Amino acid sequence: MEPKILSAVSRSTLKRLPLYLHVLEDLHRRGVVYVSCTTIARKFDFGPILVRKDLEVTGAAGKAKIGFRVAGLIDDIKKFLGWHNVQDAFLVGAGNLGKALLGYQDFDSYGLNIVAVFDNDPRKIGTRIFNKEVLALDKLAPLVKRMHINIGIVAVSSEGAQAVVDALVAAGIRAVWNFAPAPLEIPEGVILENARLTQSLAVLTNKLKSLLAGPEKE
Amino acid sequence: MEPKILSAVSRSTLKRLPLYLHVLEDLHRRGVVYVSCTTIARKFDFGPILVRKDLEVTGAAGKAKIGFRVAGLIDDIKKFLGWHNVQDAFLVGAGNLGKALLGYQDFDSYGLNIVAVFDNDPRKIGTRIFNKEVLALDKLAPLVKRMHINIGIVAVSSEGAQAVVDALVAAGIRAVWNFAPAPLEIPEGVILENARLTQSLAVLTNKLKSLLAGPEKE
DNA sequence: GGCCTATCGATGCAATTTTATCGATAAAAC
DNA sequence: GTTTTATCGATAAAATTGCATCGATAGGCC
Ligand SMILES: NC(=O)c1ccc[n+]([C@@H]2O[C@H](COP(=O)([O-])OP(=O)(O)OC[C@H]3O[C@@H](n4cnc5c(N)ncnc54)[C@H](O)[C@@H]3O)[C@@H](O)[C@H]2O)c1
Ligand SMILES: NC(=O)c1ccc[n+]([C@@H]2O[C@H](COP(=O)([O-])OP(=O)(O)OC[C@H]3O[C@@H](n4cnc5c(N)ncnc54)[C@H](O)[C@@H]3O)[C@@H](O)[C@H]2O)c1
Numbered sequence: 001m002e003p004k005i006l007s008a009v010s011r012s013t014l015k016r017l018p019l020y021l022h023v024l025e026d027l028h029r030r031g032v033v034y035v036s037c038t039t040i041a042r043k044f045d046f047g048p049i050l051v052r053k054d055l056e057v058t059g060a061a062g063k064a065k066i067g068f069r070v071a072g073l074i075d076d077i078k079k080f081l082g083w084h085n086v087q088d089a090f091l092v093g094a095g096n097l098g099k100a101l102l103g104y105q106d107f108d109s110y111g112l113n114i115v116a117v118f119d120n121d122p123r124k125i126g127t128r129i130f131n132k133e134v135l136a137l138d139k140l141a142p143l144v145k146r147m148h149i150n151i152g153i154v155a156v157s158s159e160g161a162q163a164v165v166d167a168l169v170a171a172g173i174r175a176v177w178n179f180a181p182a183p184l185e186i187p188e189g190v191i192l193e194n195a196r197l198t199q200s201l202a203v204l205t206n207k208l209k210s211l212l213a214g215p216e217k218e
Numbered sequence: 219m220e221p222k223i224l225s226a227v228s229r230s231t232l233k234r235l236p237l238y239l240h241v242l243e244d245l246h247r248r249g250v251v252y253v254s255c256t257t258i259a260r261k262f263d264f265g266p267i268l269v270r271k272d273l274e275v276t277g278a279a280g281k282a283k284i285g286f287r288v289a290g291l292i293d294d295i296k297k298f299l300g301w302h303n304v305q306d307a308f309l310v311g312a313g314n315l316g317k318a319l320l321g322y323q324d325f326d327s328y329g330l331n332i333v334a335v336f337d338n339d340p341r342k343i344g345t346r347i348f349n350k351e352v353l354a355l356d357k358l359a360p361l362v363k364r365m366h367i368n369i370g371i372v373a374v375s376s377e378g379a380q381a382v383v384d385a386l387v388a389a390g391i392r393a394v395w396n397f398a399p400a401p402l403e404i405p406e407g408v409i410l411e412n413a414r415l416t417q418s419l420a421v422l423t424n425k426l427k428s429l430l431a432g433p434e435k436e
Numbered sequence: 437g438g439c440c441t442a443t444c445g446a447t448g449c450a451a452t453t454t455t456a457t458c459g460a461t462a463a464a465a466c
Numbered sequence: 467g468t469t470t471t472a473t474c475g476a477t478a479a480a481a482t483t484g485c486a487t488c489g490a491t492a493g494g495c496c
Contacts, residue, residue, distance in 0.1 A: 013453090019401065038473075048473090050455075064460070064475085100314040104314060175429070189429075191426055193419075200411055201329075202301075202328075204395050255444080266443090
């Protein structure tokens with residue numbers, strides 16, 4: 001079957017695919033060749049039918065009784081997500097979070113490669129973090145064009161975030177991955193995706209509140 | 219109206235509440251006293267009705283024509299999320315991400331306060347990060363009990379994550395905020411919430427792939 | 437003061453998302 | 467070789483989520 005092209009693919013499905021990928025790569029490392037949706041679903045709190053429906057969008061095909069070939073499935077998901085070819089990206093903001101992102105080894109297996117860091121703090125410009133030199137913002141636009149960069153990562157404070165996004169867009173960036181909590185504006189035709197940690201935290205603390213308040217009922 | 223208690227509150231709603239909070243706190247800083255759902259919704263790509271429905275669960279009440287009192291709404295959301303009282307939390311994993319989390323100033327406004335850090339790397343134990351000493355894992359259980367800690371944050375590598383969660387649960391932790399990509403098992407009655415950056419990245423790269431492949435169609 | 441307009445809050449409808457059902461198929465068991 | 471069982475793939479049902487409508491209300495306007 002062909003993978004879905006112009007994305008009627010739901011966000012929920014898209015967000016579950018990397019979960020499967022992690023499980024699959026673990027199985028692959030352990031030498032497992034075939035896997036069923038039932039086996040994958042056991043790792044999560046939802047059922048095998050949902051897994052099957054999700055995998056459908058990637059174009060992967062399984063066989064009755066034996067399931068999907070692990071290696072093939074990994075390839076299909078990665079291709080569908082665009083992780084089979086690693087994309088170069090620019091990072092803006094060399095603070096605490098920026099450093100962590102720079103030092104993260106695994107991004108390449110998620111199709112991402114941070115090739116340069118920018119900051120507006122003169123004390124940081126010129127220093128090296130994880131063997132990458134921190135560059136001034138006026139280098140951003142020419143380098144985006146010269147290196148044909150599509151992805152910009154925003155890890156600056158909330159106040160600076162909109163200005164940084166505007167600069168990235170003006171420079172020709174096609175997609176922005178934003179870590180600041182502020183809601184940002186972006187023109188048509190450019191992708192904005194927010195990595196909001198606090199959303200996850202909100203779910204946690206709310207559940208915890210209920211748990212601590214009334215563990216007797218359910 | 220009373221806030222919803224035993225949570226039939228959807229995850230989607232829960233995840234939008236912190237977004238509103240950020241907008242509201244911005245308005246509050248700028249001296250705005252009343253705000254309507256329409257105004258809030260303008261910052262996002264969904265409508266005022268959804269905002270109103272979301273706010274309903276917090277128990278906040280607005281007035282016709284003028285909307286909600288900003289300060290009151292902030293309080294109501296924070297109370298609903300459990301962010302009005304700051305909870306102490308333990309962090310396990312003093313690596314790149316762990317350092318970033320430790321250095322994050324704003325957690326207290328999200329109801330979280332990291333009070334101690336643990337690691338199993340003997341070279342890290344005893345060092346100080348952001349003025350907090352890195353402790354050995356055998357200190358974990360007694361301190362959880364002594365300090366009545368409810369929240370554990372996992373920022374260790376995937377391989378170590380399950381063992382760390384097990385240790386946290388054994389020590390009496392009630393809720394785990396996990397940053398490792400591995401799917402973890404947790405017993406009934408303990409909350410597990412995964413902060414998965416790669417989910418957000420998956421949405422981004424997939425959209426970008428579609429954008430780069432066919433910008434002609436929509 | 438009466439009318440107009442923006443907004444809330446409630447109810448009902450539409451779309452999306454998840455779950456269940458069922459026949460087909462391929463491997464395993466007997 | 468036949469039966470049994472696990473799984474896929476498709477379709478249909480159920481549940482959830484998001485959206486629209488409508489009356490009520492409070493403030494602004496004439
Ligand atoms: N640290 C975390 O764990 C964490 C967690 C969730 C969200 N965030 C968010 O990520 C962002 C960064 O957090 P952080 O802890 O790294 O903050 P930080 O203060 O340590 O770093 C911010 C960096 O951005 C730079 N900067 C600020 N404005 C800039 C601009 N206009 N142009 C270029 N550079 C600019 C600063 O010089 C600094 O180096 C914040 O918006 C924060 O809310 C951080
Ligand atoms: N750095 C990032 O930007 C980033 C982004 C997304 C997810 N993550 C995830 O967060 C986790 C941590 O990432 P990182 O970049 O900080 O890695 P890291 O290697 O820098 O840090 C891991 C730390 O955990 C400690 N550790 C390992 N096993 C342990 C155990 N069993 N008990 C106690 N401590 C243990 C190590 O000593 C080390 O200090 C990983 O699972 C990673 O996949 C990181």
